[in-house]
Amino acid sequence: MGDGKTQTALMARPVWVRALIVLALVPVAVSWIRFAAAPPTVDANGADFAVFYTAGAIVASGAADQLYDVDAFQDAYERVTAKPANEAGTLFGNSPAFALAMRPLTELPFAAAWALWTGLGLAALLCGSWLIGPRSLLVTAAIVGLLLLTK
Numbered sequence: 001m002g003d004g005k006t007q008t009a010l011m012a013r014p015v016w017v018r019a020l021i022v023l024a025l026v027p028v029a030v031s032w033i034r035f036a037a038a039p040p041t042v043d044a045n046g047a048d049f050a051v052f053y054t055a056g057a058i059v060a061s062g063a064a065d066q067l068y069d070v071d072a073f074q075d076a077y078e079r080v081t082a083k084p085a086n087e088a089g090t091l092f093g094n095s096p097a098f099a100l101a102m103r104p105l106t107e108l109p110f111a112a113a114w115a116l117w118t119g120l121g122l123a124a125l126l127c128g129s130w131l132i133g134p135r136s137l138l139v140t141a142a143i144v145g146l147l148l149l150t151k
Contacts, residue, residue, distance in 0.1 A: 050076070050077065050080070050081050050083075052099075058099065059102070064100075073090065081110070100151075104139060
C-alpha cells in the first residue's frame with residue numbers, strides 16, 4: 001500500500017508537476033525497452049559487464065583462484081562471450097566479493113543478465129533521485145532518457 005503521508009504529499013503536488021514527472025520518465029522507459037529488445041553486444045554496451053559476467057562465471061565454475069590469472073581469465077572471457085580477449089580491457093580489477101555477487105547473474109544468458117543489471121542500475125538511480133527530492137528525480141529521469149535516446 002505505502003505510507004499515507006508520502007501518497008498525500010505526492011498527490012498534493014499540482015497536476016502539471018505530476019504530469020511532468022511522468023513525461024520525464026517516458027524517455028527512460030522507451031530507451032530501456034529499446035535496449036532490452038536489442039541485446040547488447042560485448043563490443044558496445046556490454047563491454048564492462050562482460051568482464052563482470054566472466055568473473056561470476058569463473059566463481060560459478062569453482063575456479064575463483066583464477067580470477068586474477070591473466071591467461072585463465074582471458075580464456076574464460078573468450079568462452080563466455082565468444083569474442084577475442086584483449087589484455088587491456090578484459091582484466092578483472094574488482095574484489096573477489098564482487099565476483100561472488102555477480103555469480104547469480106551467470107544463471108541467465110548474457111543478454112538477459114545485462115538487461116537485469118541495467119534495469120537494477122536505472123532503478124537504483126531513480127530511487128536515489130527520488131530520495132533526494134522529486135525535482136531531482138525529474139532532472140535525473142530527463143538526463144538518463146536523453147542519454148539513452150542518443151545511443
